[in-house]
Amino acid sequence: MSVRVRCSKCQTAFIVANDRSGDVVPCPKCGARHKIPTDETAAPILSRSQPASRTPAPAVDEVTSVFRPSQESRARSTWRRNRAVLGALLLLSAAAAAALVAWPKLRPRSNDPVERVSEDYLEALAKNDAEVQGRLGVVEEPPAIRAFRDVARDRSKDQTIKGSFAPIAALHKKIDADFAYDPAIGRFTPRHPLGAAGETLDALHEAKADAEKSGVYKKMASGDPDEIFDAAESFGQVFSKLAEGALAPKKILPTYKMLIQDAKPPLPSDEAALALDVAGNPKIWEALLKRSFFTLKADGPFIYERARVDALVTDKLGSLGDPPTRLRLTLVRFRLEGIDTAWRVIKARRVLPGAPDPDEQPDDQPSPTESSDLDQAAPPVRSLGDLIQPAPDPSPPVP
Numbered sequence: 001m002s003v004r005v006r007c008s009k010c011q012t013a014f015i016v017a018n019d020r021s022g023d024v025v026p027c028p029k030c031g032a033r034h035k036i037p038t039d040e041t042a043a044p045i046l047s048r049s050q051p052a053s054r055t056p057a058p059a060v061d062e063v064t065s066v067f068r069p070s071q072e073s074r075a076r077s078t079w080r081r082n083r084a085v086l087g088a089l090l091l092l093s094a095a096a097a098a099a100l101v102a103w104p105k106l107r108p109r110s111n112d113p114v115e116r117v118s119e120d121y122l123e124a125l126a127k128n129d130a131e132v133q134g135r136l137g138v139v140e141e142p143p144a145i146r147a148f149r150d151v152a153r154d155r156s157k158d159q160t161i162k163g164s165f166a167p168i169a170a171l172h173k174k175i176d177a178d179f180a181y182d183p184a185i186g187r188f189t190p191r192h193p194l195g196a197a198g199e200t201l202d203a204l205h206e207a208k209a210d211a212e213k214s215g216v217y218k219k220m221a222s223g224d225p226d227e228i229f230d231a232a233e234s235f236g237q238v239f240s241k242l243a244e245g246a247l248a249p250k251k252i253l254p255t256y257k258m259l260i261q262d263a264k265p266p267l268p269s270d271e272a273a274l275a276l277d278v279a280g281n282p283k284i285w286e287a288l289l290k291r292s293f294f295t296l297k298a299d300g301p302f303i304y305e306r307a308r309v310d311a312l313v314t315d316k317l318g319s320l321g322d323p324p325t326r327l328r329l330t331l332v333r334f335r336l337e338g339i340d341t342a343w344r345v346i347k348a349r350r351v352l353p354g355a356p357d358p359d360e361q362p363d364d365q366p367s368p369t370e371s372s373d374l375d376q377a378a379p380p381v382r383s384l385g386d387l388i389q390p391a392p393d394p395s396p397p398v399p
Contacts, residue, residue: 007032114153117343118309118329122148125348137345138287143327144316151311159306163270165336166299171263171275173297179254181294186282187253255279256294274304281346288334288341302336307343310351326351 002015007027014028021038110116117136124132125145133142179188214234219227254262257279260272267275278285278293285293309331312324330347333340 003036005034005036007034110151112153114307114309114331114343115151117331117345118153118311119148119151121329121345121348122151122311122313122327137348138284139345139348142348143313143350145313145327146316146318147314148311148327149324151309154308154310157306157308161270161273161302161304163268163274163302164299165271165296165302167267167271168275169297169299171259171267172294175259175294179259181292183292185253187255188259189253256282274302277304284346288332288344288346289339296336298337298339300337302334304335305333307331326353 003018003021004013004015005025006013007030009032010027010030012027012029016023016025016036020036022036024033024035026033109119120132121136122145123129124136125142126147128144133139175188178191180191181187182189211234219230219234222228257276260267260275260279266272282293289296307330309329311327311329313327314324315322318325328347328349328351329345331343331345333343335341
């Protein structure tokens with residue numbers, strides 16, 4: 001028979017002959033020296049041909065047995081296990097934090113060019129990158145945000161205008177012949193101011209001659225109240241004719257919108273829609289084109305596109321627990337022969353919950369205040385006598 005011995009230093013098991021009980025033998029791996037237990041304490045290794053004894057083995061001393069690991073070995077194994085678990089938890093925590101930080105860059109981007117421009121613009125707002133903001137948008141006072149999410153394009157609000165720029169170029173040629181644009185006042189001034197002054201003087205002298213022929217001056221000198229009222233009404237008609245004629249703003253200091261509406265021949269519907277959009281937002285178009293729209297003389301086809309994008313943003317000045325706010329972006333793109341503005345952000349405003357949406361109200365619809373003022377307006381005055389009405393006496397009649 002043989003005795004199985006386990007090295008207490010390197011935990012290597014090896015077998016020695018039973019006749020060496022009580023001898024000191026070295027470990028074949030690390031060289032540590034061990035004393036072979038005696039026959040009474042050793043657990044012999046039986047051969048396959050030798051049947052196992054049914055008598056119970058004597059109790060083994062836990063302190064001197066070489067088959068039981070020491071307490072130091074157990075503590076070392078437990079410390080290694082705990083260190084491995086702690087390291088795994090730290091790695092998982094670091095991986096989760098890295099995923100949260102890198103998710104905005106790793107998440108798949110939309111293939112829609114409008115949404116991609118919107119995401120880049122919002123990211124520039126969050127990073128306060130003025131250079132990218134100026135390249136992707138023309139908003140003078142952009143909102144201050146800390147973060148954004150859920151960028152989505154509302155395709156039901158898409159608008160596209162297509163047409164020929166030739167009618168607009170012809171109108172610009174006529175305007176350039178008679179007027180010069182003054183950006184300081186946003187209006188056109190006559191290139192020949194003396195001509196407009198002469199036309200005004202002619203209209204005034206014509207009005208004076210008409211008044212003498214109709215006997216207005218004699219009616220005013222008669223002293224008769226009815227004659228005086230008729231004379232005043234005649235003067236009102238003269239001034240109204242002058243205001244609509246020689247003294248009309250569209251002839252002295254017209255706006256681009258006035259010139260479009262007074263164009264002869266009138267612009268087609270699509271071309272007029274583009275021109276009126278420019279008339280309503282001259283600063284935006286000048287920032288888009290890097291030049292004045294009135295200087296465009298091209299006669300080819302044009303395409304004007306408009307889109308709307310909504311996103312949830314966190315305000316930079318808000319608290320951490322505040323709910324996100326809906327931010328609405330308006331983007332446009334204008335193409336004309338060699339001109340392509342690409343998609344640019346022209347408006348960025350917050351949409352407050354419960355507040356009316358200005359984009360959903362038509363421009364010609366009066367506000368509630370205006371409608372109430374119209375309802376309470378006084379009846380039209382037909383003559384000067386209608387202005388002189390006795391005021392009602394609020395005091396009760398005296399019996």
